[in-house]
Amino acid sequence: MSVEDEFPLVQFMRENFDPVGELARIRAEQPMFPMAIPGDQTVWLVTRYEDVREVLGDHERFSNDFGNIIGLGSNQDDPGGLGFRDPPEHTRLRKYLTPEFTMRRLRRLEPRIEAMVEEYLDRMEKDGSPIDLVQSFCLPIPSLVVCELLGVPYEERKDFLRLSTNRFDFSAGPEASIQAVNDAMAYLTDLVARERQNPGDGLLGTLLREHGDELDDRTLASMADGLLTGGHDTSTSMLALGTLWLLENPAEAAKVREQEGYITEVVEELLRYMTVVQVAFPRFAREDMEFLGQKVTKGQMLLCSLSAANRDPALGEEMDKARPERPASSSHLAFGHGIHRCIGAPLAQMEMRVAFPALLRRFPDLRLDVPFDEVPFRKLAIVYGLDALPVAWGPRQA
Structure with a gap:
């Protein structure tokens, strides 16, 4: 494959923790980079930090509407929740969710997150070493946190975990993934x-009581x-990649175990450094314009490389x-920027602040069970991560 052939994919490529070097070269030499895609269309790749912030923060010039992709009218039923909607529909729907993601509201979930983490650490200890940490810890915790947030009944959480896991399993092909999304939507x-x-105490019950x-139901x-x-x-992905980095940096892992507040700094820097969501939801030019020295025509797509922006010198x-x-690691773009910044960012940060220290304290001798170069990183992924994380603890096997 030639370098030219790689350009349409370069924003999804990594070398272990790092974006490929070609992405840094594009950021330095042509930060508004034209990529040709089938159909003689041009997609612009935006890579510098300040430029990415400008695009993501300007919903007047750049649209998120899913209809730009599928050729439908504004704000059609889409797979991205708020991510593919423009104001005023985006504004209307987000106002319902925003109060549920304040730190005051989320603190009521913290004891439950702590209990879930301890439950899965107990299971790991019972099952014994070695294990795949992705399957045993990193995968179930976020799904169960979403269960707790939404108010999924306890007796249905095992099935919900299966539904939510299947939608991100692409091994059976795109048809199976689409079916898994449809199954999840049918359940929801x-x-x-x-x-x-009969409204419960979760987010869905709260929204129905206050705004039913x-x-x-479909919305x-x-x-x-x-x-x-x-x-x-x-x-x-963040739990898996973050754990791998901590295992490769034992001095940092020791500080997380021993220093009560240090995990906050670690989480923010790992969010920036890993940038698991490699590109933001696509934006579309609302009008013909000149942007960063390039002529952009109405309807053209701009892809903002969050991984390139977060590594900008x-x-x-x-x-x-x-x-x-x-200093100021929290200015990263791992959660996006502007009106579409991830509304669940405080919850994700809370999960990591709870999970990393608990894992490292329970298993202070946790280690990789394979050489680092055998860890299976994802290939060409919008959401970067690990397919597995083999770990062990206790006495080493002969």
Whole structure:
């Protein structure tokens, strides 16, 4: 494959933790980069930090509407929840969710997250070493947190875990993934209908009690599906990649175990450094314009490379290394920027602040069970992560 052939894919490519070097070269030499795609169309790849912030923060010039992709009218039923909607529909729906993601509201979930983490650590200890940490810990925790958030009944959580896991398993092909999404939507639509009859204490029940006359079942199910999409695979990937980095940096792992507040700095820097969501939801030019020295025509797509932006040397020194002591790591773009910044960011941060220290304290001798170069990183993934993380603890096998 030639370099030219790789350009349409370069934003999805990694070398272990790092974006490929070609992406850095594009950022330095042509930060508004034209990529040719089938149909003689041009997609613009935006790579510098300040430029990405400008695009993501300007919904007047750049649209998120899913109809731009599938050729339908504005704000059609879509797979992205709020991510593929423009104002005023985006504004209307987000206002219902925003109060549920304040830190005051989320603190009521913290004891439950702590209990879930301890439960799965107990299971790991019972099952014994070695294990695949992705399957045993990183995958179930985010799914169960979404269950707790939405108000999925306890007796249905095992099936919900299967539904939410299947939608991110692409090994059986795209048809199976589409079917898994449809199955999840069918379940969520049914759950909303039941919650409407008897609202519980979760997010769905709260929205139905307070705004039930303003939100139909399909819209609520789509909002819930968007929270599942945004909060499951991303958190799973961060837990896996973050654990791998900590195992490769034992001095940092020791500080996480021993220093009570240090995990906050580690989480923010790992979010920047890993940037598991490699590109933001696509934007579309609302009008002909000149942008960053290029002529952009109405309807053309702009892809913002979050992984390139978060490694931009303009942000400081050694941005290609993880330095938890780095000042102002929270200015990263791992959760996006502007009106579409991930609404569940505080919940994801809370999950990681709970999970990493608990894991390292329970298993202080946790280690990789394979050489680092045998760890299966994902290939060409929008959400970067690990297919597996083989770990062990206790006495080493002969």
